[in-house]
Amino acid sequence: xxxxxxxxxxxxxxxxxxxxxxxxxxxxxxxxxxxxxxxxxxxxxxxxxxxxxxxxxxxxxxxxxxxxxxxxxxxxxxxxxxxxxxxxxxxxxxxxxxxxxxxx
Numbered sequence: 001x002x003x004x005x006x007x008x009x010x011x012x013x014x015x016x017x018x019x020x021x022x023x024x025x026x027x028x029x030x031x032x033x034x035x036x037x038x039x040x041x042x043x044x045x046x047x048x049x050x051x052x053x054x055x056x057x058x059x060x061x062x063x064x065x066x067x068x069x070x071x072x073x074x075x076x077x078x079x080x081x082x083x084x085x086x087x088x089x090x091x092x093x094x095x096x097x098x099x100x101x102x103x104x
Contacts, residue, residue, distance in 0.1 A: 002037045002056040008085045010050045015081040020103060022077055023051050033070050035061040044100025046090045051082070052100050 011019040023043055030036040041055035057065075065071045078084075092098040 004056050006054045009082040010085045011082050019081045043103040
């Protein structure tokens, strides 16, 4: 069974649009590598500009991703444009129903 993950990417200064473009590439690359399910991701934007992505890994894929060259390159690109933050760092997470601006 797959694992649903919610990731939050806070853009580095001036890198917001580059981060959005990269996040739109994320799922197709992971799908091409056989690491995520056919369930399309949801991408949103928090009030502070943080990009939030929810997607579903295939069973066992999280472990395989850590040695996949395409994924390692993708993560390197993410590191250039953002920092990973916990959902709790977003003001929206304090709400009973966290709401984000739809990006896709």
